[in-house]
Amino acid sequence: MIVNRIDLSDTSFDAERSLHKARVTLNVTDPNGTEIELCYSCHTAQPADCPSTLVLYGLVKHAFDQARLLPVFRKSKERVNFDLGRAVIRAA
DSSP states (O other), X not given: OEEEEEEEEEEEEETTTTEEEEEEEEEEEOTTSOEEEEEEEEEEEOOTTSOHHHHHHHHHHHHHHHHTXXXXXXXXXXXXXXXXXXXXXXXX
């Protein structure tokens, strides 16, 4: 899977639970050349003053972890890898 774009929106911080939350949308191209958009509600347990790169990493990792649970990926005989080499990351 080639990741073309990653969009983060509705970002927030839950101080009570010390969680950063966001809606993460992955725009990917499968091996057949079909573009797919996957949307997830994600969170990462980081303190409020955590560097934004670590928060971004945690949110995107959570999205990929959720994507790997989809039946289409679980049934695959090969491990699903996401190529981030060309990914454009946008945060609103």
